[in-house]
Amino acid sequence: MKIGELSRATGTNVETIRYYERIGLLPAPERTASNYRSYGEAHRTRLAFVRHSRELGFTIEEVRSLLDLADHPERECSEADRIATRHLAQVAEKIDQLVALRDELSRIIGRCRGGLAADCHVIEALGNHTLCGNEHKSVHSMSC
Amino acid sequence: MKIGELSRATGTNVETIRYYERIGLLPAPERTASNYRSYGEAHRTRLAFVRHSRELGFTIEEVRSLLDLADHPERECSEADRIATRHLAQVAEKIDQLVALRDELSRIIGRCRGGLAADCHVIEALGNHTLCGNEHKSVHSMSC
DNA sequence: GCTTGACCCTGTAGTTGCTACAGGGTGCAT
DNA sequence: ATGCACCCTGTAGCAACTACAGGGTCAAGC
Known part of the structure; x- marks a missing residue:
């Protein structure tokens, strides 16, 4: 699917999608003959993860770390727990x-x-x- | 007093003071023969107002409006009340x-x-x- | 085939509110 | 004279987008 479809499928602005690609949160997709980005299900799933994490208030860098963990299922879970717990403490403080x-x-x-x-x-x-x-x-x- | 003194007196970063002058929140002060800024009590008072408002979460533009009201005591109080009330609603929503x-x-x-x-x-x-x-x-x- | 409008692309700049230099000048104590 | 703290202007950077500018592509309708 093209970027507009992905945008609608995930509720993410087209420009934000390109931004995420630029900063490395999303891998560069394949291109059509006319140089349009062409996304598959894996991109949609990954972007949904990013958006959900952002909605929960995780910073881009925290999302990057979480994605890295998700990309490496053999890693220890404690890192994700640490990120989430620290974020929770910050939310509580902010409240x-x-x-x-x-x-x-x-x-x-x-x-x-x-x-x-x-x-x-x-x-x-x-x-x-x-x-x-x-x-x-x-x-x-x-x-x- | 010079900018460092004003900085310490109000707990405001030197660069932030210059920033506030640049965006018009603080009037440009007099200068010494060596081109150093020279501030009086009125500047210290005004900057304290700005910092206090910022600490309470008012945006720069809201602070600007509040300062304008404070500069015009003959104006109606309702505008300040409106700004503060709207801000309070936003804080409650955020909570x-x-x-x-x-x-x-x-x-x-x-x-x-x-x-x-x-x-x-x-x-x-x-x-x-x-x-x-x-x-x-x-x-x-x-x-x- | 041509037109039109939606969509796509890259590159750049802007938003908010600071914050951090770079490069150069001033003042004062030693 | 030297060294250090402080001062100046101008510019760029931070986070996380967002909004163009200028140009290309696609497909429906005429």
Whole structure:
């Protein structure tokens, strides 16, 4: 099948498929006489694996490692477990951060009574860290 | 004060300060005879506002809007409230997504019994979407 | 055969928010 | 004078895509 078919079959943007090929996540497929990419079932299966892993928040490099393991069934499973477990810990950490952030934002917004920006509690709170209920940290520690 | 001092005073990378100036979040400061940037208290205050807002997960453009409101105290407060409320909704949505993801990852990992990759449940689950307990969606809907 | 529109190709640049140089200048203590 | 910390501008890179620009291919319809 051609790239458009693969795109629809896996819910992946055509340009993303070419990107994955460029960075080595997908092997270069055969080409037609007109230089169109021609994919088979193995490509569709591999791309589905990649998309699923990405949806679960694994980074490209983590996906690469997982694919490598899948390509070598004689390897130990512990590496996949380690990758997944570390990712789970990061997700849990991120949740904690977002919950703290949600609580802080709720407090800030809850005290907004409308009116002029001069009396705006949102603006005031952003300008004065000491008004925060609890110490919050930056929330940019992971991408998902 | 010079840029290094401002950096330490606000916990902001020197290069990030220059970046903020370049994108207009901070006004260009006065310069010394040797072309060094020279900042006053107003810059320190403004940068603290920016960092605080960023820590709370507001995008640069949202910060820009909030700064504009703070610069115009005669404006209505509702815009700041709208920005903050929308952000709060996004945070809540993100939390929901991450909780679903955490649960799914826990299920996948919990069934891992070690051994060879050939029998790896992590790898198997990534390759087969139907093994997921619930429908999960991609977790990349916001940056923080 | 010609036209048209969907699809395909490669190469390049852009998104967001920084971050890290390269190469050169300044200030101050030794 | 030297050395080191700091400063400057300009450019490129990071992650993971995404969006062109410019050109080629295919197939249906006329």
